[in-house]
Amino acid sequence: MNAAAQHPLVRDYLKRLEKAAKDLPRARRKELVAEIEAHLSEALPPGASEAEALNVLERLGEPREIVAEAGPGQAPVRAGLNEWLAISLLLAGGFLFVVGWFVGVVLLWGSRVWTLRDKLIGTLVLPGGLATSAFLFMFVGSSTGSSGDGGCPATRVGLHGAKALNASNGCTSSGVDVDYLFLAFGGLLVVLPVLGAIYLGRRANRLETAMP
Amino acid sequence: MLRIVDQGTLSQLRRGVIEYCVLALLRDGERYGFELVRTLSEVPGMVTSEGTLYPLLSRLRRAGVVETSWRESTSGPPRRYYRLTASGRAVLEAFSGEWASFRDAVDHFLEQEKAA
Numbered sequence: 001m002n003a004a005a006q007h008p009l010v011r012d013y014l015k016r017l018e019k020a021a022k023d024l025p026r027a028r029r030k031e032l033v034a035e036i037e038a039h040l041s042e043a044l045p046p047g048a049s050e051a052e053a054l055n056v057l058e059r060l061g062e063p064r065e066i067v068a069e070a071g072p073g074q075a076p077v078r079a080g081l082n083e084w085l086a087i088s089l090l091l092a093g094g095f096l097f098v099v100g101w102f103v104g105v106v107l108l109w110g111s112r113v114w115t116l117r118d119k120l121i122g123t124l125v126l127p128g129g130l131a132t133s134a135f136l137f138m139f140v141g142s143s144t145g146s147s148g149d150g151g152c153p154a155t156r157v158g159l160h161g162a163k164a165l166n167a168s169n170g171c172t173s174s175g176v177d178v179d180y181l182f183l184a185f186g187g188l189l190v191v192l193p194v195l196g197a198i199y200l201g202r203r204a205n206r207l208e209t210a211m212p
Numbered sequence: 213m214l215r216i217v218d219q220g221t222l223s224q225l226r227r228g229v230i231e232y233c234v235l236a237l238l239r240d241g242e243r244y245g246f247e248l249v250r251t252l253s254e255v256p257g258m259v260t261s262e263g264t265l266y267p268l269l270s271r272l273r274r275a276g277v278v279e280t281s282w283r284e285s286t287s288g289p290p291r292r293y294y295r296l297t298a299s300g301r302a303v304l305e306a307f308s309g310e311w312a313s314f315r316d317a318v319d320h321f322l323e324q325e326k327a328a
Contacts, residue, residue, distance in 0.1 A: 028270065031270055032266055032267060032270065035245055035266040035269070035270075035292070036263060036266060038245060038246065038289065038291070038292065039245065039246050039249065039262070039263075039266070041288060041289055042246040042288065042291075043246065059253065059261070059262045060261060060262050060263035061260070061261025061262065061263040061264060062261070063263075065261055065263070065264060066261070066263035066264050066266065066267065067267075069263075069264040069267040069268065070267035070270065
């Protein structure tokens with residue numbers, strides 16, 4: 001960082017600028033902040049007085065005013081059918097021969113509503129969505145069932161079915177601890193993709209409510 | 213005669229022409245951001261806050277009428293230079309012609325008003 005940016009007034013100003021610009025697309029925000037920083041280092045010699053700094057910042061104008069100028073230039077971005085389809089497919093598209101989830105990912109990354117961070121979260125929590133939950137659920141269910149009970153067939157498919165099936169097959173339960181762990185794990189598996197979808201929905205709505 | 217000039221109207225007018233003023237400043241060669249901004253703000257009545265010119269420069273760049281390049285400076289950090297593209301030059305030419313007739317038309321009525 002250059003000498004001018006070390007001035008406390010300048011540091012405070014740049015902090016306010018970053019905050020005001022947080023909803024701009026990443027590249028635009030970085031460009032704007034870099035330009036303003038360059039401006040400040042040109043306008044303020046190292047060791048500039050408080051009065052000089054105040055004058056330069058006054059001429060620049062309020063960060064909010066500057067960011068407002070950066071706003072209207074972009075095409076209005078709002079959540080539409082595309083975004084809701086993306087969220088639905090990310091959540092449940094995995095059941096559509098797995099391909100559905102990938103279509104959701106393509107829609108997610110193609111949308112201009114979400115930031116890079118949103119897109120990463122949307123993709124990684126949880127890849128495959130509820131279909132992955134269901135798959136892991138069955139997989140874990142069958143493996144704990146067989147490892148814990150020796151000869152029991154891998155029949156655990158769901159929370160409600162597990163005990164009944166075990167009982168009818170004459171198997172004893174593999175233990176309360178495993179069951180609770182299983183429940184917690186299963187719950188997490190269902191909750192994660194749903195939380196992911198809610199997050200994306202809220203992020204998409206944020207722009208709609210921000211519209212005048 | 214209006215006693216109070218409507219600030220909203222003035223700022224609308226300014227907004228409408230300032231992009232072309234930037235293009236005109238680049239007609240004879242490239243300039244770096246700070247240089248452009250200070251040149252514009254030194255003419256009274258054109259710029260109310262210098263900072264708002266940077267989003268405007270970004271818009272012009274994305275519209276393809278100017279292009280930028282970073283260059284080392286002898287007296288500090290690297291500078292970002294702006295220069296007109298061919299399409300920027302064409303836009304500027306077109307506007308210059310339109311502006312001349314627009315200005316003449318407005319003057320025509322303003323002068324008439326005065327004479328009456």
